[in-house]
Amino acid sequence: MNIGPRDRNVPAAPFPGALRASDADRERAIDTLKAAFVQGRLTRDELGLRTGRALESRTYTELAAATAGIPAVRTEARPWLEPAPAPARKPVNKKVVAWGAAAIVLPTAIWAAFLTYYGGFFVLFLLALIGMAVSAGPSRHGFTSAPTGANIRRK
Numbered sequence: 001m002n003i004g005p006r007d008r009n010v011p012a013a014p015f016p017g018a019l020r021a022s023d024a025d026r027e028r029a030i031d032t033l034k035a036a037f038v039q040g041r042l043t044r045d046e047l048g049l050r051t052g053r054a055l056e057s058r059t060y061t062e063l064a065a066a067t068a069g070i071p072a073v074r075t076e077a078r079p080w081l082e083p084a085p086a087p088a089r090k091p092v093n094k095k096v097v098a099w100g101a102a103a104i105v106l107p108t109a110i111w112a113a114f115l116t117y118y119g120g121f122f123v124l125f126l127l128a129l130i131g132m133a134v135s136a137g138p139s140r141h142g143f144t145s146a147p148t149g150a151n152i153r154r155k
Contacts, residue, residue, distance in 0.1 A: 021063045029054045029067050036070045 030051055037047040053066035115122060 019060055021057055021060050025060070025063060026054055026057065029057075029063050032067055033070075041071050 033042065033047055033050050033054065036042045037044070042050070050066050054063060057063040057066055
């Protein structure tokens with residue numbers, strides 16, 4: 001049975017650090033070491049050594065020794081990185097924008113005017129072309145509707 005330092009049913013120990021540490025206590029100590037590593041207060045090698053000590057510890061004293069002496073500031077001085085300057089934008093050429101808008105709007109406006117004035121004729125013309133294409137299709141004998149000299153049968 002693992003017991004903690006504040007358990008009321010535990011008989012008095014010679015000193016509080018002599019109590020056995022639980023697995024949860026070891027995990028909390030390892031989490032503390034990981035946080036110190038992420039914050040840059042421990043090196044990778046030091047994290048490995050201290051984690052090994054925390055996993056091997058049986059009492060609170062040994063566990064406290066594994067987490068003792070973690071520096072309050074970073075062990076390595078990392079230079080602050082300045083943000084990169086924003087790339088300079090090229091100025092917008094207003095003539096190019098105007099010509100581009102004209103190239104998009106003018107053909108559309110011309111087609112709209114054409115279809116408004118000649119729209120009915122244009123639709124009838126398309127229907128006539130489609131009708132001619134359908135009626136001029138191949139016949140069931142393999143001949144076209146207007147036979148040529150090569151397609152005429154001879155008796």
